[in-house]
Every structure is written in C-alpha cells, then in structure tokens.
Amino acid sequence: MxxxxxxxxxxxxxxxxxxxxxxxxxxxxxxxxxxxxxxxxxxxxxxxxxxxxxxxxxxxxxxxxxxxxxxxxxxxxxxxxxxxxxxxxxxxxxxxxxxxxxxxxxxxxxxxxxxxxxxxxxxxxxxxxxxxxxxxxxxxxxxxxxxxxxxxxxxxxxxxxxxxxxxxxxxxxxxxxxxxxxxxxxxxxxxxxxxxxxxxxxxxxxxxxxxxxxxxxxxxxxxxxxxxxxxxxxxxxxxxxxxxxxxxxxxxxxxxxxxxxxxxxxxxxxxxxxxxxxxxxxxxxxxxxxxxxxxxxxxxxxxxxxxxxxxxxxxxxxxxxxxxxxxxxxxxxxxxxxVEELKQLRKTETVYENVRLTEEPEAFAGIEGKALELFVEAKQRLSGSFTINIRNHVTVHFNDEKQLLSLKRISFVDHASVEERHCFLKELKNLRVFLDASSIELFANDGEEVFTARMYPDPQDVSVTFVGKGTGFLRLTGYQL
Missing domain, CATH: 2.115.10.20 (Glycosyl hydrolase domain; family 43)
Incomplete structure (x- = not known):
C-alpha cells in the first residue's frame, strides 16, 4: 500500500x-x-x-x-x-x-x-x-x-x-x-x-x-x-x-x-x-x-x-x-x-386471529413500533379494499377490484404532497412488512412483488392502524425487532 x-x-x-x-x-x-x-x-x-x-x-x-x-x-x-x-x-x-x-x-x-x-x-x-x-x-x-x-x-x-x-x-x-x-x-x-x-x-x-x-x-x-x-x-x-x-x-x-x-x-x-x-x-x-x-x-x-x-x-x-x-x-x-436468518431479530410475537377490518381505523396492541415485522395473511380471498397506515406517514393499500397494490408516502421534499408507487396483483394472499426507523420493505405473496422505500415520519409516532371495506378475514402477526 x-x-x-x-x-x-x-x-x-x-x-x-x-x-x-x-x-x-x-x-x-x-x-x-x-x-x-x-x-x-x-x-x-x-x-x-x-x-x-x-x-x-x-x-x-x-x-x-x-x-x-x-x-x-x-x-x-x-x-x-x-x-x-x-x-x-x-x-x-x-x-x-x-x-x-x-x-x-x-x-x-x-x-x-x-x-x-x-x-x-x-x-x-x-x-x-x-x-x-x-x-x-x-x-x-x-x-x-x-x-x-x-x-x-x-x-x-x-x-x-x-x-x-x-x-x-x-x-x-x-x-x-x-x-x-x-x-x-x-x-x-x-x-x-x-x-x-x-x-x-x-x-x-x-x-x-x-x-x-x-x-x-x-x-x-x-x-x-x-x-x-x-x-x-x-x-x-x-x-x-x-x-x-x-x-x-x-x-x-x-x-x-x-x-x-x-x-x-x-x-x-x-x-x-x-x-x-x-x-x-x-x-x-x-x-x-x-x-x-x-x-x-x-x-x-x-x-x-x-x-x-x-x-x-x-x-x-x-x-x-x-x-x-x-x-x-x-x-x-x-x-x-x-433470508431465514432474519427471524433472529424477533423479540416478542403478537397474533390476532380472524380479524375483520372496518371502515373505522383500528390499532392492535403489540402491532406498532419503530422496528417491527408485520405479517398479514388473508384467511379467505379478500374482496373490496384495505389499508395499513404506518406512523401517519406511509400507507399500504390493496384494491381487489382493480387488482392493485399501492405504497404511498408523504414526500420528504415538500412534506405536503403524497407520492405513489403501484403494482398489479391478481390476488393478495399475504404481506410481510419490515419497518425500521426510516425504511419500509414490503414483500407481497411470499416475495412475488416487493416495495422498498425510505420514510421520515415523526420519530415519536410508532402507530400502525388498519382500515377495511368489504374484506375477508385476516390473521395479523407482529414481531418487535
């Protein structure tokens, strides 16, 4: 050298x-x-x-x-x-x-x-x-x-x-x-x-x-x-x-x-x-x-x-x-x-069976946090639509009629507009979401489609809420990481 x-x-x-x-x-x-x-x-x-x-x-x-x-x-x-x-x-x-x-x-x-x-x-x-x-x-x-x-x-x-x-x-x-x-x-x-x-x-x-x-x-x-x-x-x-x-x-x-x-x-x-x-x-x-x-x-x-x-x-x-x-x-x-090894990050597990979402935002104790792995599984074919609101900054939305999965976030450029990315998905079977302090990685249908993004919400906000309309039953699992 x-x-x-x-x-x-x-x-x-x-x-x-x-x-x-x-x-x-x-x-x-x-x-x-x-x-x-x-x-x-x-x-x-x-x-x-x-x-x-x-x-x-x-x-x-x-x-x-x-x-x-x-x-x-x-x-x-x-x-x-x-x-x-x-x-x-x-x-x-x-x-x-x-x-x-x-x-x-x-x-x-x-x-x-x-x-x-x-x-x-x-x-x-x-x-x-x-x-x-x-x-x-x-x-x-x-x-x-x-x-x-x-x-x-x-x-x-x-x-x-x-x-x-x-x-x-x-x-x-x-x-x-x-x-x-x-x-x-x-x-x-x-x-x-x-x-x-x-x-x-x-x-x-x-x-x-x-x-x-x-x-x-x-x-x-x-x-x-x-x-x-x-x-x-x-x-x-x-x-x-x-x-x-x-x-x-x-x-x-x-x-x-x-x-x-x-x-x-x-x-x-x-x-x-x-x-x-x-x-x-x-x-x-x-x-x-x-x-x-x-x-x-x-x-x-x-x-x-x-x-x-x-x-x-x-x-x-x-x-x-x-x-x-x-x-x-x-x-x-x-x-x-x-990779399978990422399961080592899991500390606590919270499971909710047979969840039927409503048009009123609902939070689930244990499914929130700055570092969170979230698994959403459809127990039957989903109809209608549902939305996951993450830290009042990012939303994950699925519309069964349009067969469209969307990721939306508040822009970190002007902090007012909303940016969107989409993919077509014939049916939503599951979502695996990794949330970190300023990132989200979303895997749909066991990795058939993936969304990766940075996000910059209020650092004190660790909320995750769910809204649904006409959807079937879901199984929600949250892991604190």
Missing part, C-alpha cells in the same frame, strides 16, 4: 470518529440495516461468503453526503443479521483509481479473496478514463492492489464499469455495465483463465439488441447467474421513460430471464421486469452462499434522485442497504424473500 492510500484511510477514519456522536444521535438512524458510519453509502460491492463468513463491501464517500471519490467500506457477518464493521478495504490512492474505487465484485481463488473493481480517473477538464482493477487478500481484511487488468475495449465510451466475475466450466467470466459509442446501454462479456488477462467477447444484451429497441443510455451493475435451471441477468438501466405504473423512478433495477450459450457467446432472453416497485432500490448484487442459496443485497437509494433532501444529511450520513433476500425463479418470475 502506498503512502497516498494510507493517508486517505487515516483521513476517512478520522472523519468517522469526528462525527460518530452526531451520526448516532439521528432519530432516523436504522436499527437493523447496514448503514455508513458517516457520509454517503451507495452500491453493494464484493458480496461473497468466504471461509464461512459473509463479506459485504460498499461504495463509500466518508467526507460528504454526496457522491465523490469512492472508497470501499467493508462489513462482515456470520449470519447475515449481526454485522461487524471492518477496516477500509480500498482507498482511491493510485493513478488508476484516483477519482474513485468504483463498483465491482469478489471471488475466491487460490484460497484468497480477490476483488475486481472499476478504477475511475478524470483529468483536469473532467474527461473520464476507466480501468478494471484487481486487489487480493489472504485474510479477507487486508487488501493489496494488483493494478489494472482490463483497459477500455474499442466500441465503448469511458462509461464501462461495475465488473461482476464468476467461474463457469473452468474459465472466469466478467460482465460489465457499459455504454457503446452510439450512446446506448450494454452488458458486455469478457473471459479469462487467471483473472489477470481478459479477452473481450462482446455485448450479450443491450439496447437495440433483441428483444430490446431503445432501452437506456447506460446499463449499470450487471450480474449474470444461473438460478433454478435458467440464466438471470440483473442490471440497472438509466434513461428509461415511465410507462404507466412502470419505471417511475429516475433509474430502474430489474432483470431478464434467458439462457446463456457460453460457446457462441449468445444470451437469448425475455422482457425486462422491475425487481422492486418502491421508491428507493438500485444496483443489486448477488452471491451464491455455502448453503446453495442465491442471496441479494440492494442499495436502499437511487442516484441523483432527491438525494439532497433526505433529513439524515443534518446528521452527516445518507443511505443504507436493503435486507438480504433469497432469490428463487418460479414460473419465470424472480421471487425475493427475506
């Missing part, structure tokens, strides 16, 4: 200590989600289980609550529930990453963790250069940079980043999020035998590649993996226009399902589906753990969308990670379920 890296790490650690008390005093500080110790957190990086321990790295600017020259922060866990903050993994202190150690992934090779990430470089006029870089650790905590392993191939702009690496039939493969010279988004494949020398195989999916027409000017954070007999490509396209209830955030995160032919370098796939119907979800990354599960973390944020309006900025931090989710592919649909 050179002197500049050491200097930057020392400065970042000093920033953590200087603002520790102020950050921890924020009433919107989350209780069971991963957050930055100070500054800005964004993309999950390098997610891997290594020697029985889960490692999750993250994009981090410790010096401001805005985007800048990113570090890689680092958390570890034995159980995906209790996380320990480790020393900084990467700092932007070399010529090939001086303007940011951007997103990437991790693999285990020769008994070591190897990080493959994008080095971001800008000249004095703001012109960008991009490099894919390698770093190695023998203990999972101390990393040594190995330098550049991929330079920019012909045919792409310098928006060529976020490598996700995996092994298939004895070869290493890397998928990169890219922008081609015609200013359209692409997912690009490379191959290697040693993680150091890479062959550019070309784009496997993108705008103006079947079945897509125009589909965004940049694809970020791609992740290609096999799941339940098919190949799934997750990516975050930028530049998609809204279509009715779809694509209503500034940028999206979603997937296509298909079959990857590694011999012909062809990926035949279906249409794009948003992974999350809420307000804040982006740049998800997965890993295959030792139990054979495909586990995902997402960023509980959106780049460039109202980032300057979050009230946590007053306490010198912004953004968080989603809860870890197990993925399955059922009938071509990507299903997301909170």
């Amino acid at each position: 050179n002197d500049r890296n050491r200097e930057l790490i020392a400065l970042a650690n000093a920033e953590v200590e200087a603002y520790k008390s102020k950050v921890e005093q924020d009433p919107y500080r989350l209780t069971y989600h991963i957050m930055p110790p100070v500054g800005l957190l964004n993309d999950p990086n390098g997610f891997i289980q290594y020697r029985g321990t889960y490692h999750l790295f993250y994009q981090w600017n410790p010096f401001a609550t805005e985007h800048g020259a990113k570090f890689w922060g680092h958390y570890t866990s034995k159980d995906l529930v209790h996380w320990q903050h480790e020393k900084i993994a990467l700092a932007p202190g070399d010529w090939f990453d001086k303007n940011g150690c951007y997103s990437g992934s991790a693999v285990e090779h020769d008994g070591k963790i190897k990080l493959i990430y994008t080095g971001n470089v800008k000249d004095k006029d703001g012109n960008r250069e991009t490099y894919q870089c390698l770093a190695v650790s023998e203990n999972g905590v101390d990393f040594e940079k190995q330098g550049v392993v991929v330079e920019l191939p012909d045919g792409y702009t310098a928006h060529f980043r976020d490598p996700k690496v995996w092994q298939h039939n004895g070869s290493w493969y890397m998928v990169i999020g890219a922008q081609s010279k015609d200013l359209t988004g692409k997912a690009v494949l490379l191959r290697s035998t040693d993680l150091k020398t890479w062959e550019h195989l070309g784009p496997i999916a993108g705008a103006h590649m079947e079945p897509f027409a125009d589909f965004g000017y940049m694809w970020e954070c791609p992740d290609l993996f096999e799941l339940d007999g098919r190949d799934v490509l997750i990516f975050s396209p930028q530049g998609i226009e809204p279509e009715g209830i779809k694509y209503n955030n500034l940028y999206q995160a979603g997937y296509v399902v298909g079959d990857m032919d590694y011999e012909t370098v062809r990926y035949k796939h279906g249409s794009f589906v948003e992974m999350d119907r809420g307000f804040e979800f982006y740049a998800p990354q997965t890993t295959l753990d030792e139990k054979g599960r495909r586990i995902l973390f997402g960023w509980l944020g959106i780049p460039e969308e109202r980032e300057g309006d979050h009230p946590t900025l007053k306490h010198n931090w912004i953004h968080a990670m989603t809860l870890p989710r197990e993925l399955r592919l059922i009938d071509g649909k990507l299903i997301q379920k909170p």
Whole structure:
C-alpha cells in the first residue's frame, strides 16, 4: 500500500470518529440495516461468503453526503443479521483509481479473496478514463492492489464499469455495465483463465439488441447467474421513460430471464421486469452462499434522485442497504424473500386471529413500533379494499377490484404532497412488512412483488392502524425487532 492510500484511510477514519456522536444521535438512524458510519453509502460491492463468513463491501464517500471519490467500506457477518464493521478495504490512492474505487465484485481463488473493481480517473477538464482493477487478500481484511487488468475495449465510451466475475466450466467470466459509442446501454462479456488477462467477447444484451429497441443510455451493475435451471441477468438501466405504473423512478433495477450459450457467446432472453416497485432500490448484487442459496443485497437509494433532501444529511450520513433476500425463479418470475436468518431479530410475537377490518381505523396492541415485522395473511380471498397506515406517514393499500397494490408516502421534499408507487396483483394472499426507523420493505405473496422505500415520519409516532371495506378475514402477526 502506498503512502497516498494510507493517508486517505487515516483521513476517512478520522472523519468517522469526528462525527460518530452526531451520526448516532439521528432519530432516523436504522436499527437493523447496514448503514455508513458517516457520509454517503451507495452500491453493494464484493458480496461473497468466504471461509464461512459473509463479506459485504460498499461504495463509500466518508467526507460528504454526496457522491465523490469512492472508497470501499467493508462489513462482515456470520449470519447475515449481526454485522461487524471492518477496516477500509480500498482507498482511491493510485493513478488508476484516483477519482474513485468504483463498483465491482469478489471471488475466491487460490484460497484468497480477490476483488475486481472499476478504477475511475478524470483529468483536469473532467474527461473520464476507466480501468478494471484487481486487489487480493489472504485474510479477507487486508487488501493489496494488483493494478489494472482490463483497459477500455474499442466500441465503448469511458462509461464501462461495475465488473461482476464468476467461474463457469473452468474459465472466469466478467460482465460489465457499459455504454457503446452510439450512446446506448450494454452488458458486455469478457473471459479469462487467471483473472489477470481478459479477452473481450462482446455485448450479450443491450439496447437495440433483441428483444430490446431503445432501452437506456447506460446499463449499470450487471450480474449474470444461473438460478433454478435458467440464466438471470440483473442490471440497472438509466434513461428509461415511465410507462404507466412502470419505471417511475429516475433509474430502474430489474432483470431478464434467458439462457446463456457460453460457446457462441449468445444470451437469448425475455422482457425486462422491475425487481422492486418502491421508491428507493438500485444496483443489486448477488452471491451464491455455502448453503446453495442465491442471496441479494440492494442499495436502499437511487442516484441523483432527491438525494439532497433526505433529513439524515443534518446528521452527516445518507443511505443504507436493503435486507438480504433469497432469490428463487418460479414460473419465470424472480421471487425475493427475506433470508431465514432474519427471524433472529424477533423479540416478542403478537397474533390476532380472524380479524375483520372496518371502515373505522383500528390499532392492535403489540402491532406498532419503530422496528417491527408485520405479517398479514388473508384467511379467505379478500374482496373490496384495505389499508395499513404506518406512523401517519406511509400507507399500504390493496384494491381487489382493480387488482392493485399501492405504497404511498408523504414526500420528504415538500412534506405536503403524497407520492405513489403501484403494482398489479391478481390476488393478495399475504404481506410481510419490515419497518425500521426510516425504511419500509414490503414483500407481497411470499416475495412475488416487493416495495422498498425510505420514510421520515415523526420519530415519536410508532402507530400502525388498519382500515377495511368489504374484506375477508385476516390473521395479523407482529414481531418487535
């Protein structure tokens, strides 16, 4: 490690200590989600289980609550529930990453963790250069940079980043999020035998590649993996226009399902589906753990969308990670379920059987709180509609006639308007809702649809009330977390 890296790490650690008390005093500080110790957190990086321990790295600017020259922060866990903050993994202190150690992934090779990430470089006029870089650790905590392993191939702009690496039939493969010279988004494949020398195989999916027409000017954070007999490509396209209830955030995160032919370098796939119907979800990354599960973390944020309006900025931090989710592919649909280990968070259980909701708001003792898991189960097919009002700030609403599930919140920009996100749902069988001090994650029908969002209610308000009209019977279960 050179002197500049050491200097930057020392400065970042000093920033953590200087603002520790102020950050921890924020009433919107989350209780069971991963957050930055100070500054800005964004993309999950390098997610891997290594020697029985889960490692999750993250994009981090410790010096401001805005985007800048990113570090890689680092958390570890034995159980995906209790996380320990480790020393900084990467700092932007070399010529090939001086303007940011951007997103990437991790693999285990020769008994070591190897990080493959994008080095971001800008000249004095703001012109960008991009490099894919390698770093190695023998203990999972101390990393040594190995330098550049991929330079920019012909045919792409310098928006060529976020490598996700995996092994298939004895070869290493890397998928990169890219922008081609015609200013359209692409997912690009490379191959290697040693993680150091890479062959550019070309784009496997993108705008103006079947079945897509125009589909965004940049694809970020791609992740290609096999799941339940098919190949799934997750990516975050930028530049998609809204279509009715779809694509209503500034940028999206979603997937296509298909079959990857590694011999012909062809990926035949279906249409794009948003992974999350809420307000804040982006740049998800997965890993295959030792139990054979495909586990995902997402960023509980959106780049460039109202980032300057979050009230946590007053306490010198912004953004968080989603809860870890197990993925399955059922009938071509990507299903997301909170990992089983999260049940460890449960402290007390409160159950109400055969609840018939009325048009008068009703609260249920034990089903309230700042940190709460709520499970709503339909005991018969629901008719009419019902609403859950959370802390007088967020509502979850289902209308059976319209087959529409909605999440609404009071805007944290003007504090007067109401923002809405929706999805179609033929029938509501159950809802699993995780509430934290300033977030909500809603899983409908065992993960068939998911809504993720930040929320900023009155910190003293921990109420949850229910209203129904013409509904059937419900079973309500609340867990204090």
